[in-house]
Amino acid sequence: MSYNHYKKLYLLEKYKNNFSGGSYNILDKLNDTIQSNYIHNYQFEIINPEFDRDDIFYGPFIAPVIKDYIKHQTFSSILVDNTKFYTTTPLNDNIFKELVRRTLTLNKILNITKQVQVFYIDSPFEKILPDYGPIKTINVNSGVSTNYYSVVYRKEEAPKVLVHELLHQYEVDCNSACNVYEHNFNLKDNQKHKKKLLINESLVESLATIINCMFMNKDYKKLIEDEKQFILYQSAKILNYYGYKNYDDQHIIVSDTSLFEYYLFKAVILNNLDEFIDFLNKNNPVNILKFDRTKNKQLYNKIISFINQNFKNKINNLLKLNNFDKTMRMTKNIM
């Protein structure tokens, strides 16, 4: 059963605003900031698309088939203010233009002064569940970033992926060193070693999803509610793929990518959004998008504390569906 079909059958009744606590004001304020600073028009200068391909597109996060695709692409490049954009699309491509607007808007809101670089490859590869074997980066990942540049290498979900990668580039995340070793999940990498949890991915992906809903300039709360239901559905799909009939089953999950962090922990966060936003706000009341990097462990503990029986019941109800569609998207709504 697809998510849309599931939503029609089971969710319409319950589809009301679930925001209650103080997070209302904090999110409204962020939404207002995005709306009032949104950059609709920009002037650009065409520049020489020179960069070191081996440097930018190297590394384990881009699947070989996509690396091979990139090898055959030619890029155009523009400079807007201090930001360089490289794209495989025409410069008037709608998604590319939205990526430029979002980058400029976030630069402005977050007072980014360093040189920012964005690469967009509009490859047609969609993320789908494999027929068998471990779920891998080809099934899940769409971007990569450092402190100096962000790469978005699929057309699917590109505007949301861009926000995710920019949050890394702007160092809004809680630092890549924030790996928590002690956990009770049966997560293994491809060498069957116990996997670390990159909790910063859950923080960044959840914030990116919220910001993406705000960029869409509709009823962002309703959109977040839809994303919350969608990511629950996606999490149940993944557990079902690895043989789970119940959340408390103990199957081993082998994957070389941050599956739990992108899907299950994001579902946990979006299902406890009031408390999560409250936690971010208490740790940095000036701006929830400036995470205090000394609070990594508290963030991890907070997320774990949200995995209660209520959350498990939601997953267990979904696991009863038993037949899921194949998409591995992380968000339902894009632009």
Ligand SMILES: [Zn+2]
């Ligand atoms: Zn990430």
